[in-house]
Amino acid sequence: MDKIIIFDTTLRDGEQAPGASLNQREKLEVASALVHLGVDIIEAGFPISSAGDFAAVKAVAKSIKGPVICGLARAIKKDIDAVYQAVKFSKRPRIHVFLATSKIHMQYKLKKAEDEILRLAVSSVKYARRYCSDIEFSPEDASRTEREFLFKVVEAVIAAGATTVNIPDTVGYADPVEFGSVIKAIKENVSNIDQAIISVHCHDDLGLAVASSLEAIKNGARQVECTINGIGERAGNASMEEIVMAIKTRRDIFSDLETTINTQQIYKVSRLVSKLTGFAVAPNKAIVGGNAFRHEAGIHQDGVLKERSTYEIIRPEDVGFTGIGLVLGKHSGRHALSERLKELGFKLTAGQLDKVNKRFKELADKKKNIFDGDLISIVEDETKVIKPVWRLESFEINSGTKITPTASVSLKYKNKILSAESSGDGPVDACFRAIDRATGIKGELQDYRIEAVTKGKDALGEVSLKLKAKERVVTARGSSTDIIEASIMAYINALNKIESL
Ligand code: KIV
Numbered sequence: 001m002d003k004i005i006i007f008d009t010t011l012r013d014g015e016q017a018p019g020a021s022l023n024q025r026e027k028l029e030v031a032s033a034l035v036h037l038g039v040d041i042i043e044a045g046f047p048i049s050s051a052g053d054f055a056a057v058k059a060v061a062k063s064i065k066g067p068v069i070c071g072l073a074r075a076i077k078k079d080i081d082a083v084y085q086a087v088k089f090s091k092r093p094r095i096h097v098f099l100a101t102s103k104i105h106m107q108y109k110l111k112k113a114e115d116e117i118l119r120l121a122v123s124s125v126k127y128a129r130r131y132c133s134d135i136e137f138s139p140e141d142a143s144r145t146e147r148e149f150l151f152k153v154v155e156a157v158i159a160a161g162a163t164t165v166n167i168p169d170t171v172g173y174a175d176p177v178e179f180g181s182v183i184k185a186i187k188e189n190v191s192n193i194d195q196a197i198i199s200v201h202c203h204d205d206l207g208l209a210v211a212s213s214l215e216a217i218k219n220g221a222r223q224v225e226c227t228i229n230g231i232g233e234r235a236g237n238a239s240m241e242e243i244v245m246a247i248k249t250r251r252d253i254f255s256d257l258e259t260t261i262n263t264q265q266i267y268k269v270s271r272l273v274s275k276l277t278g279f280a281v282a283p284n285k286a287i288v289g290g291n292a293f294r295h296e297a298g299i300h301q302d303g304v305l306k307e308r309s310t311y312e313i314i315r316p317e318d319v320g321f322t323g324i325g326l327v328l329g330k331h332s333g334r335h336a337l338s339e340r341l342k343e344l345g346f347k348l349t350a351g352q353l354d355k356v357n358k359r360f361k362e363l364a365d366k367k368k369n370i371f372d373g374d375l376i377s378i379v380e381d382e383t384k385v386i387k388p389v390w391r392l393e394s395f396e397i398n399s400g401t402k403i404t405p406t407a408s409v410s411l412k413y414k415n416k417i418l419s420a421e422s423s424g425d426g427p428v429d430a431c432f433r434a435i436d437r438a439t440g441i442k443g444e445l446q447d448y449r450i451e452a453v454t455k456g457k458d459a460l461g462e463v464s465l466k467l468k469a470k471e472r473v474v475t476a477r478g479s480s481t482d483i484i485e486a487s488i489m490a491y492i493n494a495l496n497k498i499e500s501l
């Protein structure tokens, strides 16, 4: 059996998605979830890009054990120095150097001729090799690079010491079959290719990233670069969950290939990334979308009841999707709750379980049926690592078709209660303005979304928002059966996050 190496770039290319920035604590949270998921390599960031990214890559390298920890560098000494200074704390550091090789990039972006590019590629790999033995080189925009030149660069960087050569479809331009043929051609035309792993890195501009990655695997690629939920620059990167599940599901095609991903963790990690980036997962997204395992049509439901495989090619539990299964109610005890949480994959401390139990009881008083989705939302709320500075004490709103909405909000701050009132464009806006007054912090709301966690009129509403205050932008969530309260909780969580940075 040949192993497909899973190189996760959620924390680097994924984080490059407009508006998806993660702070250090959030990067660490995602990185440790990736360890449980079983990824082989974590690309933790682009250290030269900012002091914050440098610190985050360093923190990941220091505390995350197991996978290789990688950082990205241009083919420039100071970039390579920065990567090494950040990843050297890992037992398994990797430096990833990239340099564009397509005519269009060389002419317009780099303004350099082929000879100069070849020289830079080789010298940067040699320079990186002085620091560590695990070096990856990416000829950026490889899919639009003249084949002969691509072979020449790949051969030269391997001779210079690159141990992985990554072939990016940087702008998602390649047709999958064409991309597979590039990989085949590299295997056939690069004399020293047996001394390196061939990797691929596909973007989704034409919705073909996963298809191209799979074609590449069929043609000899043994490392795939991908992100959770497919987030990334522009239309995103190849989605990890789709690649992994395609390999697992189509054993007839990928019979001699496997990944070491613990697929039951997929849904949980997907939710975590969505929560921390504020990027909702589309309901129809393959593998992790809310509808991925829902059968609506009568004929389908009938088929699934008779034999699941009629309409289900993946068992939901294989990706950790527990659906909306009815689990607990008002009379369920702490033990039943704790057992269900364990089944859902949560390991809580006694203190955390107490808090979750309290929220669970409060919710059960308002809502007859508590679903897994409700529980997951409560656990995510209650296991936040951030120590709250502000807490909601109470709120009151006045709204209607013929009046200007007003809100009064009381917050607990240290041992004081701070209250303020405000009017607004709607009750939520009025609440946010009242919170701004109470805290003295002017927040700029950049994004606001609300969705029902489960079905039914009494469903828990989950608000995710993006807030800018004190020159920082954070995403946060709040949930409640009352959507105004969920909005207030999300806003206060965002302020607490900002205070903790
Ligand atoms: O898309 C791309 O080409 C990249 C490289 C840095 C690998 O992200």
Ligand code: ZN
Binding pocket: 013, 168, 170, 201, 203, 233
């Ligand atoms: Zn990329």
